[in-house]
Amino acid sequence: MEISLKAGPPGKLKSAARRAAGHLPTGLPPVLVFTDPERSAHPLDLASVIPPGWGLVYRHFGAAEAGALAEILAKLAKKRRFRLLIGADPALARAVGADGVHWPERLMAKARQAAPYFTLNTMSAHVPSALYTPQPAWLSARVLSTIFPSASPSAGSALGAVRARMIAGNAACPVYGLGGVNADTAGRIAGSFGLAGVGVCPL
Numbered sequence: 001m002e003i004s005l006k007a008g009p010p011g012k013l014k015s016a017a018r019r020a021a022g023h024l025p026t027g028l029p030p031v032l033v034f035t036d037p038e039r040s041a042h043p044l045d046l047a048s049v050i051p052p053g054w055g056l057v058y059r060h061f062g063a064a065e066a067g068a069l070a071e072i073l074a075k076l077a078k079k080r081r082f083r084l085l086i087g088a089d090p091a092l093a094r095a096v097g098a099d100g101v102h103w104p105e106r107l108m109a110k111a112r113q114a115a116p117y118f119t120l121n122t123m124s125a126h127v128p129s130a131l132y133t134p135q136p137a138w139l140s141a142r143v144l145s146t147i148f149p150s151a152s153p154s155a156g157s158a159l160g161a162v163r164a165r166m167i168a169g170n171a172a173c174p175v176y177g178l179g180g181v182n183a184d185t186a187g188r189i190a191g192s193f194g195l196a197g198v199g200v201c202p203l
Contacts, residue, residue: 011202012183012186014202016187020191029054029055029083031051031054032054032178032196033046034196035056036199039198041199046199050201053082055083055099058086060086066089077099084096084100087102090110090111101120101122103121104123104124122176123139125142125145126144126156131170133172139173140173141174142176143178144193145179148160148181158179165189177196181195182197
């Protein structure tokens with residue numbers, strides 16, 4: 001499991017977020033908080049504490065309540081001034097006025113068609129080589145995993161901080177680090193990466 005709302009000293013994570021923001025292009029959130037029905041707090045709980053300027057990636061995995069919940073999240077995003085992305089669902093993102101979409105790599109063709117409707121498009125990257133080739137102009141950033149050891153069922157072998165920083169330094173676009181990123185580990189990559197995690201959010 002990734003860290004929850006209450007795990008880890010909030011000050012450490014916020015400090016790492018400030019470092020991450022310093023090397024990302026203007027407009028990109030320093031932290032992407034991914035929702036997960038099994039491994040994170042409820043999306044509304046995350047939305048109630050996420051700091052302004054951070055990003056919330058709502059992944060609904062086909063849940064029946066996805067539309068209604070996304071509408072509430074979109075209203076909270078405007079009120080609390082965080083960025084809202086919808087995972088792999090551009091139709092829902094457009095319907096609720098979300099800032100953008102987080103795309104799996106397998107949806108590259110679909111992303112190319114839908115991306116112009118959004119100001120923020122991120123895409124997963126599961127191998128470092130995906131970051132070395134020129135990236136589409138519409139792609140805001142890639143999310144590289146797995147950085148640190150993680151209990152996620154989909155987590156691969158951890159790259160480790162040193163190798164990950166070298167990869168980010170040679171990447172053709174901004175990169176977020178995902179996998180085992182928490183208050184204790186975020187500072188080890190914050191100088192090279194945006195930060196991403198499942199339920200990573202200080203109180």
